[in-house]
Amino acid sequence: MTVRRAALVFDIWHDIVRYSFTYVVLLSVLLSAFAVIYYSHVNRQTTSELEILLTTKDELNIEWRNLLLEQNSLAEHSAIESKAQKLLKMKRPDATSEVIINLP
Numbered sequence: 001m002t003v004r005r006a007a008l009v010f011d012i013w014h015d016i017v018r019y020s021f022t023y024v025v026l027l028s029v030l031l032s033a034f035a036v037i038y039y040s041h042v043n044r045q046t047t048s049e050l051e052i053l054l055t056t057k058d059e060l061n062i063e064w065r066n067l068l069l070e071q072n073s074l075a076e077h078s079a080i081e082s083k084a085q086k087l088l089k090m091k092r093p094d095a096t097s098e099v100i101i102n103l104p
Contacts, residue, residue, distance in 0.1 A: 016023070073079060084090040
């Protein structure tokens with residue numbers, strides 16, 4: 001029984017050594033397949049994040065343009081003058097109320 005068992009172990013070891021190149025190739029193929037799966041997944045996630053960031057960038061650019069238009073419209077002289085008249089009750093001075101100061 002022990003002789004038979006030892007012969008079986010020897011035969012198994014002999015087969016492992018004999019087909020070791022095949023096992024290494026099989027292991028390499030499996031590892032490369034899992035690497036392809038993993039990096040494909042990472043690539044898809046990164047592409048999705050990039051699309052989200054580009055959409056956010058476009059939205060912020062649109063908001064920036066709208067804010068610039070609003071700033072330009074608020075900075076116009078007519079808008080400032082009308083707000084001064086409405087909110088601060090200001091008016092243009094007439095010729096009699098003007099004071100001219102001469103500097104020496």
